[in-house]
Structures are given as structure tokens and as C-alpha cells.
Amino acid sequence: MTIMDTTARIIEKRDLTDVTKLFVVHAPLVSRNAAPGQFVILRVTETGERVPISITNFDHEQGTITIVVQEVGRTSALVCALQVGDEFLDFAGPLGLEVPLPSEGHTVLIGGGFGTGAVFPLARELRSRGVRVSSIVGARTRELLILDDLLATESDEVHVCTNDGSVGYKGFVTGRLEELIDEGAGFTHCFAVGPMPMMRAVAETTRRRGLPAMVSLDPLMVDGTGMCGGCRVSIGGKSKFACVDGPFFDAHQVDFDVADDRMTTYKEQEDLACELAGVGR
Amino acid sequence: MPIVYPHKTEMPCRDPEVRRRSWDEVAEGYTVERAIAEARRCLNCQDPVCEQGCPVNVPIRDFVRSVAIGDFAGAAQTIRRRNLLPAICGRVCPVEHQCEARCVLVPRQDPVGIGRLERFVADWVREHGNGGESAAPDLWRDQKVGVVGSGPAGLTVASDLAQLGYEVTIFEALHAYGGVLRYGIPQYRLPKEIVDEDVEHLKALGVEFVRDVIIGKTVTIDQLIDDFGYSAVFVGTGAGSPIFMEIPGENLKGVYSANEFLTRVNLMHAFAFPEYDTPVRKPKRAAVIGAGDTAMDAVRCSIRLGAEEGHIVYRRSEQEKGARAEDYERARAEGVIFDWLTLPKRFLGDENGWVCGLECIRTELGEPDESGRRRPVPVPGSEFTMEADLAVIALGTNPNPLVPQTTDRLDVDGHGCIVADPQTGATSREGVFAGGDIVTGAATVILAMGAGRKAASAIHEYLQQRAAEKGTP
Numbered sequence: 001m002t003i004m005d006t007t008a009r010i011i012e013k014r015d016l017t018d019v020t021k022l023f024v025v026h027a028p029l030v031s032r033n034a035a036p037g038q039f040v041i042l043r044v045t046e047t048g049e050r051v052p053i054s055i056t057n058f059d060h061e062q063g064t065i066t067i068v069v070q071e072v073g074r075t076s077a078l079v080c081a082l083q084v085g086d087e088f089l090d091f092a093g094p095l096g097l098e099v100p101l102p103s104e105g106h107t108v109l110i111g112g113g114f115g116t117g118a119v120f121p122l123a124r125e126l127r128s129r130g131v132r133v134s135s136i137v138g139a140r141t142r143e144l145l146i147l148d149d150l151l152a153t154e155s156d157e158v159h160v161c162t163n164d165g166s167v168g169y170k171g172f173v174t175g176r177l178e179e180l181i182d183e184g185a186g187f188t189h190c191f192a193v194g195p196m197p198m199m200r201a202v203a204e205t206t207r208r209r210g211l212p213a214m215v216s217l218d219p220l221m222v223d224g225t226g227m228c229g230g231c232r233v234s235i236g237g238k239s240k241f242a243c244v245d246g247p248f249f250d251a252h253q254v255d256f257d258v259a260d261d262r263m264t265t266y267k268e269q270e271d272l273a274c275e276l277a278g279v280g281r
Numbered sequence: 282m283p284i285v286y287p288h289k290t291e292m293p294c295r296d297p298e299v300r301r302r303s304w305d306e307v308a309e310g311y312t313v314e315r316a317i318a319e320a321r322r323c324l325n326c327q328d329p330v331c332e333q334g335c336p337v338n339v340p341i342r343d344f345v346r347s348v349a350i351g352d353f354a355g356a357a358q359t360i361r362r363r364n365l366l367p368a369i370c371g372r373v374c375p376v377e378h379q380c381e382a383r384c385v386l387v388p389r390q391d392p393v394g395i396g397r398l399e400r401f402v403a404d405w406v407r408e409h410g411n412g413g414e415s416a417a418p419d420l421w422r423d424q425k426v427g428v429v430g431s432g433p434a435g436l437t438v439a440s441d442l443a444q445l446g447y448e449v450t451i452f453e454a455l456h457a458y459g460g461v462l463r464y465g466i467p468q469y470r471l472p473k474e475i476v477d478e479d480v481e482h483l484k485a486l487g488v489e490f491v492r493d494v495i496i497g498k499t500v501t502i503d504q505l506i507d508d509f510g511y512s513a514v515f516v517g518t519g520a521g522s523p524i525f526m527e528i529p530g531e532n533l534k535g536v537y538s539a540n541e542f543l544t545r546v547n548l549m550h551a552f553a554f555p556e557y558d559t560p561v562r563k564p565k566r567a568a569v570i571g572a573g574d575t576a577m578d579a580v581r582c583s584i585r586l587g588a589e590e591g592h593i594v595y596r597r598s599e600q601e602k603g604a605r606a607e608d609y610e611r612a613r614a615e616g617v618i619f620d621w622l623t624l625p626k627r628f629l630g631d632e633n634g635w636v637c638g639l640e641c642i643r644t645e646l647g648e649p650d651e652s653g654r655r656r657p658v659p660v661p662g663s664e665f666t667m668e669a670d671l672a673v674i675a676l677g678t679n680p681n682p683l684v685p686q687t688t689d690r691l692d693v694d695g696h697g698c699i700v701a702d703p704q705t706g707a708t709s710r711e712g713v714f715a716g717g718d719i720v721t722g723a724a725t726v727i728l729a730m731g732a733g734r735k736a737a738s739a740i741h742e743y744l745q746q747r748a749a750e751k752g753t754p
Contacts, residue, residue: 004450004500004509006491029499043456049549049558050456074558090456092493222549222559225454225495226681227464227521228541234532239525244683258532261634265534269560276555 005029008042008091011064013084016146019071020114021080022056028063030093036121037099037216037248040065041224043090044078051075052221052243054118054193055094056147065093068117068146074273095224099214099248101125105188106132108180108211109155110173110202112194113139116147118216119193123154132156134185138173138198142166173198174205181209190214192251196260203251213251217242219262234258288391290319297614301584304468304552307611308372311401313351320348323393326385331395334383336731337437339363341380341395348398357406360399365440365482366433366730368407368475371400373466374727375574375605407478418446418487424744427452427511429496429684432460433726434517434717436483437733438740443486445741450511451488454495457548460519462726464548465540467578469585470608473547497683502691502713512747513712513740516699517733520718521681526570526674530628535562535636539575539675546582564588564671568639570625571595571675573603577612579673584615588671591617596624596644596657620667622646624659628672638668678723688713698722706736707743714740 005028012024030040039054057066071080082088099122101107107126111119116137126133135155139145140163152158160168161176169176173194181187190213192202199215206213219231219242226244233242234255240246293309294300300307311319329342340359347356360367376382376396384392426442428435431453439449457463459476484490494500496518505511523538525531542561545551551561567583569576572595580591593612595602598621602609613619622644629638643663646655680697692700692709699708699715706714716732718724 004491004494006493029494033499033501033504045558047550047557090493092454092456092495093499095495095498222541222544223455223464225498225521225683227523228544229523229525229538230541232525232532239527239531262532262534264634265562266560269554273555273558273560 005063008065008088010082010084010086010088013082016068016114017144019080020068020146022066022068022117023082025065025067025088025091026063027065027091030091031058031060031063031065034058034060034065034094035098036101036125038094038096039224039247040067040091040093041095041221042079042088042092044075044082044088046089048078048089049075050090050222050224051079052095052218052224054115054216054218054247056117056120057124058094058121066117068114070114071279073270074277074279077277077279092224095243096247097245099191099216101129102131102189103129104131106134106186107189107191108177108185108187109133109135109151110177110190110192110194110198111135111137111147111151112173112192112198113144114146115194115198115216116151119191120147120151120154122191123151127154134180134187135159136161136173136176136180138162138194140164172201174201177202177205178209181211187211190251191248192216196256196263199251200256203254203256207252214248215251215254216247217249217254217259218247219259220265288322288386289394289397290315290322292394292397294611297616300469301615302587304585306472307469308607310404311397316348316398316401317351319394320345320398322386323349324385330383330385331380331393334380336379336727337363337734339380339399344402345393345395345398348402353402353405354409356402360402364730366436366479367399368403369433369462369471369479370727370730371396371398371403372471373725375725377606379727407475418444420446422446422448422744422748424448424512424748425450425510426740426744427505427509427514428517429502429514430454430460430517430519430717431458431480431490432517432519432717432729433462434519434729434733434736435460435515436479437730438515438517438716438737439488440483440486441734441737442740443483443488447741447744449488451483451490452494452496452500453490453492455548456492458490458492460517464544465575465578467543467547467582469581470578495683497687502684502688502710506712512744513714515706515733515736515740516684516708516713516715516719517717517729518681518684518719520678520723522679523674524677524679526625526676528625528627530630530636531674533628533630533636534634535670536628536672537562537674539569539571539579539673540678542579542673543575543582546586552582552586561586562671564669566590566592566669567671567673568592568594568667568669569673569675571677572597572601573675573677574605574608576673576675577604577608579675580617581612581615583671583673584617592667592669593617593619594623594625594639594641594667595619595621597654598622598646601654622657624657626664629666635670636672637670638666639672640664640666678718680719680722684719696722704735705739706732707739712743
């Protein structure tokens with residue numbers, strides 16, 4: 001009979017940038033049913049928040065979950081300070097729906113900033129299905145570019161973009177996307193994870209170019225199990241809960257104005273918490 | 282403050298002016314003298330009809346008689362034969378619709394204060410010990426039972442089966458136990474130490490508690506049975522999915538479901554931000570839509586968060602409200618303003634995307650609808666706006682869909698409720714039982730406990746039968 005092991009211990013930590021860390025977490029129970037597109041909710045202190053984090057990789061045999069965390073606030077700073085051997089106080093998941101991936105065609109995956117981590121499990125699954133995968137990875141500058149090497153292991157080609165041109169294509173990921181479409185790449189599907197303005201731009205570009213696209217929304221969340229509705233997003237004019245109906249949604253149906261604005265609900269309190277914790281923003 | 286019960290022995294409450302800004306418990310409970318005085322009002326009916334009004338059949342007459350003679354430990358033992366969570370039930374049961382509604386003193390007098398006496402006995406035992414302990418099982422069985430959800434239904438099932446000697450594991454999706462007792466009911470109405478103590482009692486009985494496990498995601502029901510060796514599973518996941526109004530402006534900042542608002546305040550301690558990390562909107566003028574227990578909880582929390590005005594906005598009248606009488610009166614005493622016969626049409630936002638008001642229309646009551654309550658009909662031309670910088674929607678919840686979505690051959694009805702035999706909790710899946718709000722839709726703590734009690738005895742019967750078939754004891 002299988003033993004139910006609910007611990008979540010960090011077995012590997014890597015600095016991807018000064019403020020972005022990758023953790024391999026031994027969390028056998030969470031890993032067991034993990035699928036591409038899902039996320040975990042974690043907590044690090046008894047007085048702490050519940051924070052949703054995308055799953056970057058999972059290994060059912062090893063019982064591991066890989067996550068990428070960028071220091072943007074009080075809780076993410078606490079997570080980034082954890083070391084190998086430390087255990088998360090709470091590590092619940094996998095949550096959300098498995099992303100519906102195609103079984104044929106040519107898929108373009110787009111990762112912006114630390115969102116690149118969240119597209120990796122999609123690449124892995126697509127390749128195992130024999131789907132051609134092109135990846136576009138973007139960052140502001142060379143030093144902030146992450147995981148393009150990891151993504152390359154599961155992509156037929158990887159296109160790097162930086163805003164300042166310090167490496168790869170100079171400009172936004174959507175600029176490179178349009179170039180590739182114009183060159184006749186023949187994309188049939190697109191999945192994008194990254195900052196909200198990037199996902200909005202991907203939605204606009206793919207809509208214009210007639211390319212089906214999904215984006216992963218990361219709204220404010222509390223329980224992550226469909227109980228509170230705080231993570232509601234407007235999809236095609238209907239309210240959906242990102243935690244149980246998402247996190248991936250049809251990019252062309254997302255109301256980005258609502259999603260953007262709701263993210264700012266606690267800006268004042270977040271600023272205060274960062275100030276008290278001495279976290280720069 | 283209006284006198285609700287002229288004959289019942291009064292239960293002291295903290296001064297409304299003080300308590301409306303405090304999270305400490307509002308009702309102070311009976312003293313020994315008051316409890317005995319109230320218990321002596323009981324006529325000791327030969328046929329105690331009050332007990333028929335109790336979903337778990339607490340031997341009410343006998344425990345009240347023990348209180349009347351000052352035998353509080355005896356009273357506690359009597360209650361605990363049928364109800365393992367008396368400190369909770371004595372605080373949150375809607376007694377006016379249950380046991381007390383049947384009391385023969387009604388209508389000439391107020392009913393005996395059964396709820397208040399139950400609370401007194403439970404608190405006396407919490408303080409003095411003796412009488413509250415459950416008997417350890419006289420034999421251990423090797424069959425494991427998984428209980429999904431640590432709310433009132435799950436706690437009851439776990440307690441009953443643990444006492445019968447089963448290995449019981451409770452799986453909780455959140456990081457703290459108690460379900461709605463933890464995230465829903467506020468501290469000032471049900472101090473969380475009481476929930477903690479009841480969880481500790483169950484642990485002492487041998488019940489294993491596992492948090493952060495979302496059954497249906499982390500582990501499915503099928504995996505519990507096939508891979509982890511559970512012989513039976515009880516699903517008590519509650520009615521946790523909030524209903525929104527689907528009116529314009531619902532996605533403005535500052536518009537919450539009652540579940541989110543109460544979860545932030547109760548589970549996450551947002552009232553203590555920044556000592557706790559989770560924030561919540563601190564309102565000046567709160568509007569809570571709905572008039573049930575949850576709406577009362579939300580509006581009274583908004584006042585405790587500092588609101589100058591807390592409004593209940595309800596499309597029917599005072600008569601149709603769903604809230605418990607005591608909590609309604611306490612909300613009034615705390616200055617809650619009740620806008621009856623008022624239907625919100627849209628939420629109004631300011632230039633920064635924050636809710637700043639509600640556009641409403643007045644209603645009048647027409648013919649009764651399918652719920653038996655008179656249907657609110659909008660009065661043409663009666664539109665008006667009210668200011669609010671916090672809006673909470675407390676119009677009820679749907680069943681949590683996670684388990685039904687991920688369990689094959691588990692039948693649900695048109696509302697998404699799991700179909701279960703009302704006498705046994707048996708579902709369409711052999712070995713899978715269900716009870717509480719996931720079966721009935723949003724109801725009460727005590728009804729969930731009643732369902733848990735029945736399911737526990739049905740699970741016991743099912744497991745004994747299986748053991749007999751296998752030829753193992």
C-alpha cells in the first residue's frame with residue numbers, strides 16, 4: 001500500500017537571476033497527479049499568505065515538483081530565502097485544470113520573464129505527443145533571460161528576444177512572433193505565459209493573425225479550490241474562476257482590462273508589507 | 282435593544298458599543314445560577330417533543346434535568362452520547378427552528394433556552410473537565426475510512442467511526458481544520474479555540490488529520506480506494522462555491538463574495554494585517570447583499586473592520602430573512618442598518634476601478650415563489666443609488682464541484698449536489714458515502730452533523746458486511 005507523504009522539502013535551489021530562483025521540491029503527493037498547466041498554493045509562515053505558483057516541471061517517479069519564484073513582494077521574498085533542506089509550511093496541489101494541448105500541428109510557446117518556467121511542461125508534453133514545438137522566450141535584457149536552455153531541450157527551435165537587443169531579436173516577443181508567421185512557420189496553436197501586458201499583446205497579435213491562443217492567468221487567489229471567487233476573470237463576458245476553470249483560457253476571450261485592474265486591489269497593502277519587510281519593489 | 286425573549290433567562294452579551302469594534306466573543310454565556318434558573322423552566326415532559334426537532338436527537342430533557350439539579354458533568358455526558366460538538370452547536374444552531382420550536386412552553390411563553398444551556402454545559406466541561414471525554418474504542422479494526430473535508434459533517438463521521446475502532450483519516454484542502462467553522466463563522470460568534478479543542482479531541486481518539494490535500498486533485502477518490510487502501514470514503518466537502526449576481530460592476534475592486542470576504546477575515550486573519558500578511562478592504566460604508574446567517578456574519582465583520590455604516594441589502598422583507606434570531610438582534614444592536622425590499626441592479630465604480638456604490642430598485646412582495654416565500658417584484662421608477670466602498674454578495678453557495686468532477690460514476694443532481702440516500706448517505710458508488718451541504722445544498726452545521734451521524738452508522742454496517750464476506754473480523 002502506498003504511503004501518503006505530504007511533506008514538501010527543497011532538494012535543489014538555483015539562482016536564475018538575482019531575484020529569480022528555481023526550486024526542485026520533493027513533494028511526492030503533489031507530484032503524483034501533476035499535469036501540464038497546473039499550479040500549487042504554498043505558504044511559508046504561520047501568519048503568511050497563500051500564494052499560487054505555476055508548476056515548471058514535475059517528475060512522477062522522483063516525486064518532485066519544480067517551481068520558479070521571482071521576488072516581487074513579501075511572500076515571494078520569504079520563499080526565495082529558503083534553502084535546500086527547508087520544508088514549505090504548506091504546499092498544496094496540483095490545482096487548476098490540465099491545459100488542453102493539441103496532438104498535431106506546429107505549436108508556438110511564448111514565455112515572458114519568469115513565465116517561461118510555466119511553459120516548459122507544455123513543451124515536454126507536446127513533444128511526447130510528436131507535436132512540433134517552437135518557443136519564443138523574452139526578457140528585458142540578457143541578464144534577466146531565464147530557462148531558454150531548459151526550454152531548448154524540449155523545443156524544435158528556440159527564439160530569444162530582449163527589449164534592448166543585448167541578445168537575440170531586439171524587441172517584444174510579439175514582434176518575433178509576427179516575423180516567424182510572415183516567414184511561413186505555419187503555427188497552428190499558441191500558448192503564452194508571462195506578464196499581463198505581454199499576454200495581452202500576444203492575444204491581440206494572434207487574434208489579428210487568426211492563430212488560436214491560450215494564456216495562463218495569475219489573478220489574486222485565496223483558497224485555490226473554487227471556494228472564494230476572488231480569482232474571477234471575465235472570459236467572453238462570463239465570470240470564470242482561474243483556480244478551477246483555468247488557469248489557461250482562450251486568449252481572445254479574456255477581458256484584460258478587468259484582469260489587470262483587479263491585480264491592483266491590494267497595491268497599498270502590498271507596498272506597506274514590502275516596506276515593513278525591507279523588500280525593494 | 283428590543284427584548285426578544287421576555288421569559289427566557291437572559292444570556293449576558295458584551296456591550297454593543299464595545300463589541301462592534303472587537304473580535305472577542307459577543308455572548309458571554311450563562312452563569313451557574315442563570316443556567317439552573319433556565320433549566321428549571323423545563324416541564325420535563327414525559328414525551329419530550331423538543332428532541333424530535335434535533336437532527337442528532339440529543340436527549341434534551343435528560344440533560345436539562347441534570348443542569349437543573351446542578352449535575353453539569355452528568356449533563357455533559359448525556360449530551361455527548363449524541364453530540365460531540367456541543368460547544369459549537371450551542372453557539373450556532375438555529376434553535377428557534379429546531380428543538381426550541383417544538384418546546385411545549387410555546388406559544389404561551391418563550392421556549393426553554395436549550396441552545397444556551399447546551400453551550401453552558403459544554404463550556405463548563407471545557408473549563409472543569411470530566412464528562413466530556415469520549416470512550417476509547419474497545420477493539421481496533423483494520424479497515425481504513427477516508428473522510429473528505431473537516432467541516433461539521435466530516436468531524437462527526439470521523440468521531441463516530443473512530444469510537445467504533447476504525448482507522449480514520451480526515452483530508453482537508455485548506456491549511457487549517459474545521460471547514461466552515463474555520464473560514465466561515467467569525468471568531469466573535471465561535472471562538473476558534475473551540476474548533477481547535479474539538480480537533481484535538483478527535484486526534485486523541487486516534488483520528489489522523491491531513492491538511493493541504495485536495496481530494497479530486499492531489500488524490501482522487503478512486504486512488505484513495507485503489508492505491509491507498511481506504512475501504513470506504515465519506516465526502517463532506519460542503520457547499521463552497523459562491524454564487525454571484527451576474528449584474529454589471531461585479532468585477533470592480535471591493536466587490537467580494539461572502540466566502541472570500543469571510544475567508545480573508547477568519548481563516549487568514551486579514552483583520553490583523555500587517556501582522557498577518559493577507560489583506561482585506563477596510564470599509565467606511567459596507568453593503569452586504571442577502572439576509573441569511575452568512576450575510577449577518579459579513580456585515581458584522583465589516584463593522585469590526587471599522588465601517589462607520591454596515592448595511593444589509595435584501596430584496597425581500599424582514600419576515601423572509603434567513604438569519605438566526607439571536608444573531609439578527611445582535612447585528613441590530615451593533616448598529617447594522619437593514620435596507621429591506623431593496624434589489625441591487627448594478628455596482629457603481631469610481632475612476633480607479635473601486636466600487637463606490639450600488640444602484641438599487643425598491644421591491645414589493647407578490648405571490649409566493651417555489652421557496653414558499655413571497656416573491657419580490659421591482660417597483661417601476663423607484664431606482665436610487667446608495668454609497669458603498671465595500672460590497673459583499675451573500676446570496677448562497679453551490680456545491681463544491683471538485684469531487685463530482687473527478688469521480689467516475691458518482692451521480693449528482695441538477696444543482697451539482699451529490700445524490701445520496703437520506704437515511705444512509707450511500708451514493709451511486711459502492712463504498713462512497715456523502716452528507717452535509719454537498720448533498721443538501723447550503724444548510725446548517727447541525728444538519729450536516731445529523732447526516733454525518735447517519736452516514737457513520739451506514740459505513741459501519743457496510744464495512745462489517747465486507748469484513749464478514751472476506752471472513753476477517
